[in-house]
Amino acid sequence: DETEMLVTWVVKSGSVHDTPTVEYGPSEGSLHLKATAEATHFKEDKTEFRTFRALMTGLTAGGSTVYYRVGSSGTAWSKTFHFRTLSRSSSSSSWLPRLAIYGDLGYTNAQSTPYLVKEVAAGHLDALFHIGDFAYDLHSKDGERGHDFMEMIEPIAAQVPYMTIPGNHEEHANFSHYDARFSMLGDRHQPAQHKEGKPPLNHRLNNHYHSMTVGPVKVIMINTEYYYYTGYGWGQISR
Template identity: 40%
Template sequence: MVGLRGRCISVCWHLDSKPTEEKARMLPAGVFLVLSCWVVSLVLGVPPIETQPEQVHISYPGLHGSMMVSWTTFSEADSMVEYGLLGGKLFELVAKGSSAVFVDGGSEKRKLFIHRVMLTRLKPGSTYVYHCGSEAGWSNIFYFTALNESSDWSPRFALFGDMGNKNPQSLARLQKETQVGMYDVILHIGDFAYDMDEDNARIGDEFMRQIESIAAYVPYMTCPGNHENNYNFSNYKNRFSMPGDTEGLWYSWNVGPAHIISFSTEVYFYVDYGLDLIVKQYEWLRNDLEQANKPENRKSRPWVITMGHRPMYCSNNDSDDCTLFESLVQLVEAYNFVLISGVDLELWAHEHTYERLWPVYGFMVYNGSKEEPYVNPKAPVHIITGSAGCREKHDGFIPDPRDWSAFRNSDYGYTRMQVFNSTHLYIEQVSDDQNGKVIDSMWLVKDQHGAAAWA
């Protein structure tokens, strides 16, 4: 860059030293070069404003009338959100939060400042316009709709896992659908960026910039996957802000008629980070399901839905855990949490495909009936949705799946879900390869929830 600037100065001096007639002949080319140098200098020579907010995203912290706004800067700055109701006075409300320093585990030990501001006393179902930052730099203007926390509400979700910085094929369609208001919540079921820690966490930065176009508009709820494991999942723990106090490894929250549980399948695999995590998650999960199954709670939130990265069952032809007869993730099932607690639906990713299973428990199919398998089934329904797009491309399938595999497809795409009411839940799979075509759909219908439903 110094050489380029020097060349520009040299051209200017050279032009100035020429006679008027020669200067006139040289002027167009000279001016073009000088202007080109000036533009390049602006682009490359001016350092970024390190207090400028970026990577903006929101999440639901599990508290009534609230929303968490998170973002990143590369220098210390105040943490503020200015916001107001859509159609009202712009930025009439101000909320302040705090920032935490995140030092990446890579060789450069890059330092990021992660900002978090909790917005409270929001009006459920109302849309707010906001920006975040400080007087040292503000983000773009975004908007979100505060969650309707009634159990009679019918929330709409986009579900997917395994979306990378490279080849995030589903992202463009998700951006448009999110911004036109098709979704209330995004569930990202593990594996981000591929990988967030790469290039001293710069890949993580770029990925968070990419998903800002959806995550700044609707709550972006997450769970950890195997690609987050480096440095004890530090990029995942620091970049996302989930409910509870477990750094987003496991948590639960209520939305509409559903109680959603996010847990870490990775505690069973990365035991070097602590065997105690298995015990802690076990105790937490047992207690959470006990609370969810209290009659008064199950009445208001009848649907119990889990999300975890690695599936209990799959029919892919790789050597991953779910192809084994006894999966490590099935430890969850072995604890009998799934059956005793009457879990209705289990969402997974990890395999870069889509697969819908018949109701299954212990490798046995428990359909409601031959004609209507998903009407009052006697076991949980499993959905694997890991085909959003990443650098590892697709996974293949074994030629002959087991009896519990109902439908499978390897197109890039994602899943939509709507919890309509206490008895009806709808799921459909979107193929991005086929320009948004719905390639699979199902209604899950349950007149009764909980352990009694399996009787």
């Protein structure tokens, strides 16, 4: 949905004394809109952190600039980031999105990253699609490699949609480290969105099978890794 943007951040340790929030608006000095984050606690072996997700809504599609920051007044605020909204797909079949599509981006020797940062900063890309294999690996060094990787891609992922699907390197603990860090929304026709009231964000997340329309392009992302890791059961394959 071009009028929404989901932002995700992680707190490694310590206490959060009030409600984590995203503040956003049309300028850096006018962050008058707020969205409360939903929190999840992740623990696997020696890795432990909390993930916060907040959904910005009511955005104006078609290239409007949105400024935002995340955090809380009782703990700390991030710096202010900004992004531009995408054109409405239903009315812009002549608009050609500029997409970067790649896989296998590690933290060590990540020679593509400076070029991606420059392209995003110059406004040359509308969205990025990272097709599997992150950080090498997200769970390594008790999750510290994952933290380092996410900080590395922050200049990219904070400014354009960073769309993902897991690869074989995300298999550890049934893809749980990947799911704890990334937040792909199911498309707008997903039944969970039409339940009475406002469904929780975690009911809308679909990190392994999702699709979107970007201008004239229909993108379908499917996790095929399930076929190789049947030890986690056959239910995921059936889906």
